[in-house]
Amino acid sequence: MIExxxxxxxxxEKVAVDNLSxxxxxxxxxxxxxxxxxxxxxxMRMVLGLDRPTAGDVRIDGKHYDQLKNPLTYIGALxxxxxxxxxxxxxxxLLCLAQANGIPARRVHEVLDTVxxxxxxxxxxxxxxxxxxxxxxxxxxxxxDPRILMFDEPVNGLDPEGIHWIRNLMKTLAAQGRTVFVxxxxxxxxxxxxxxxxxxxxxxxLADTSMAQFIAENSRSYVRVRSPQRxxxxxxxxxxxxxxxxxxxxxxxxxxxxxxxxxxxxxxHQIVLHELSPQQASLEEAFMQLTAESVEYHAxxxxxxxxxxxxxxxxxxxxxxx
Numbered sequence: 096m097i098e099x100x101x102x103x104x105x106x107x108e109k110v111a112v113d114n115l116s117x118x119x120x121x122x123x124x125x126x127x128x129x130x131x132x133x134x135x136x137x138x139m140r141m142v143l144g145l146d147r148p149t150a151g152d153v154r155i156d157g158k159h160y161d162q163l164k165n166p167l168t169y170i171g172a173l174x175x176x177x178x179x180x181x182x183x184x185x186x187x188x189l190l191c192l193a194q195a196n197g198i199p200a201r202r203v204h205e206v207l208d209t210v211x212x213x214x215x216x217x218x219x220x221x222x223x224x225x226x227x228x229x230x231x232x233x234x235x236x237x238x239x240d241p242r243i244l245m246f247d248e249p250v251n252g253l254d255p256e257g258i259h260w261i262r263n264l265m266k267t268l269a270a271q272g273r274t275v276f277v278x279x280x281x282x283x284x285x286x287x288x289x290x291x292x293x294x295x296x297x298x299x300x301l302a303d304t305s306m307a308q309f310i311a312e313n314s315r316s317y318v319r320v321r322s323p324q325r326x327x328x329x330x331x332x333x334x335x336x337x338x339x340x341x342x343x344x345x346x347x348x349x350x351x352x353x354x355x356x357x358x359x360x361x362x363x364h365q366i367v368l369h370e371l372s373p374q375q376a377s378l379e380e381a382f383m384q385l386t387a388e389s390v391e392y393h394a395x396x397x398x399x400x401x402x403x404x405x406x407x408x409x410x411x412x413x414x415x416x417x
Contacts, residue, residue: 096118096119096120096121096155096156096157096243096274097118097119097142097153097154097170097243097245097276098118098119098152098153098157099115099116099117099118099138099151099152099153099402100112100116100151100152100153100154100399101108101116101140101148101150101151102113102114102115102116102138102141102148102150102151102152102153103115103132103150103151103316104138104141104146104148104149104297104298105136105149105199105242107192109299110298110299111116111137112134112137112138112141112148112298113136113159113297113298113299114133114150114151114299114300115138115151115299115300116151116300117293117296117300119243119245119274119276119293120291121242121274122193122269122270122271122272122273122274122279123275123290123291124212124265124271124288124289124290124291125274125275125276125277125290125291125292125293126277126278126279126285126288126289126291126292126293126306127139127276127277127278127290127292127293127295127385128278128279128285128293128294128295128382129294129295129301129346129387130296131262131280132294132297133296133297133298133386134297135278135295136174136247138295139172139174139245139247139276139278140244141153142155142160142170142172143160143172143174143245144160144161145161145174147286150309150402151374152385155169155170155243155244156169157244161371162337163198163412164358165197165198165372166196166239167192167198167237167238167241168196168198168239168240168241168243168256169197169239169241169242169243170198170212170241170243170244170245171235171236171237171238171239171241171243171244171245172236172245172247173229173233173235173236173247173249174245174247175187175247175389176416177228177231177253178232179218179220179228179232179235181219181220181221182218182219182220182221183219183233184206184211184216184217184218184219184220185207185215185218185220185234186203186216186217186251187219187221188220188235189206189207189231189234189238190203191234192235193238196238196239197257197341197379198222198239200239201387202238202239202240202363203238204216204244205316206234206235206238207234207353209234209237209264210230210231210233210234210237211230211260212227212230212234213318213345215227216342224252224390225251225252226252226253226254226257228252228256229249229250229251229252229253230253230257233249233261233367235262236313240351241273241275241280241292242273242274242276243274243276243291244265244268244273244274244276245276245277245351246265246275246278247259247278247322248278248279248280249265249277249279250262250279250281250284256389258284260286262287262288263290265277266288267361269290277358278291282377282378282379282382283378283379284376285315286306286377286378289306290305290306291305291306292305292306292309294382294386296311296385296386300373301385301386302385305359306378306415309378310375310377310378310381311375311383311386313381313382314375314380314381314384314386315350316346316350316351316352316373316374316375317348317373317374318349318351318352318353318354318357318371318372318374319342319346319347319348319370319371319372319373319374320339320346320347320348320349320357320370320371321345321346321347321368321369321370322347322366322367322368323369324366324367325345325362327405328347328361328368329347331364331366332347332349332357332360333361335350335360336356337353337356346370348374352373353370354371357371358371
């Protein structure tokens with residue numbers, strides 16, 4: 096378990112992490128999300144004792160990182176896959192980590208096999224591709240067979256097979272009762288992987304909730320309906336107190352989860368439906384909605400500012416300049 100209490104980090108006048116408090120629990124995959132510059136990497140570095148907090152506290156199974164004897168047996172982490180001596184082979188890189196943490200040498204062979212690098216174990220890390228470097232970094236995180244795993248952008252550089260592998264690996268680790276804390280900007284992958292989400296913006300906590308609840312609370316749900324008897328359907332819905340919105344493709348949209356009620360009304364009045372589909376926003380849309388005011392860096396399309404249209408938040412709630 097990882098416990099953060101009032102964790103704060105300042106660099107001069109810049110507040111990188113602002114009074115963060117949350118708990119990463121065992122048995123589930125906790126996703127760690129936030130825009131660029133939100134403070135995710137700084138938070139992870141403080142968990143590992145690489146940066147000292149300005150205020151607050153962070154504990155790993157009740158202890159500070161510097162209190163852990165042989166820390167790789169408590170927590171394994173991938174923060175930077177390039178943080179290794181390029182002149183060492185994959186095997187010797189892991190062997191050095193093992194010897195420094197009281198881990199048997201046989202464990203090196205086990206994790207190399209787990210990540211699929213046995214065939215290149217004697218090759219120097221400086222010749223590795225980005226994806227191979229990621230696999231070696233993950234091997235280092237697994238080396239001590241820890242109860243807590245922390246990954247920052249673990250799918251970076253991996254091919255589709257590798258992405259599928261790391262996704263299943265994290266699910267297996269969580270199913271074993273381990274604590275899995277993962278940060279990623281790849282929303283589609285996070286939606287398939289995480290059970291729980293912690294979202295921060297400008298160093299502050301924005302959400303600490305389940306994946307399903309996060310999407311429900313930060314997005315619009317509605318029912319999309321199409322019928323060749325559109326006008327009659329509109330009358331029936333109006334009589335039932337349901338007010339749909341018309342779309343440009345001749346469909347209707349009804350806010351909320353009213354698919355069963357609409358289907359029963361249509362059947363009762365013998366109205367043919369060509370589509371009756373509940374719609375829910377994706378994790379990416381919900382994330383954009385929640386963090387719209389916390390984005391520090393905005394990219395533009397090259398148009399001069401005077402010609403650039405204003406940027407609309409999700410669902411058209413208000414407008415702000417990009």
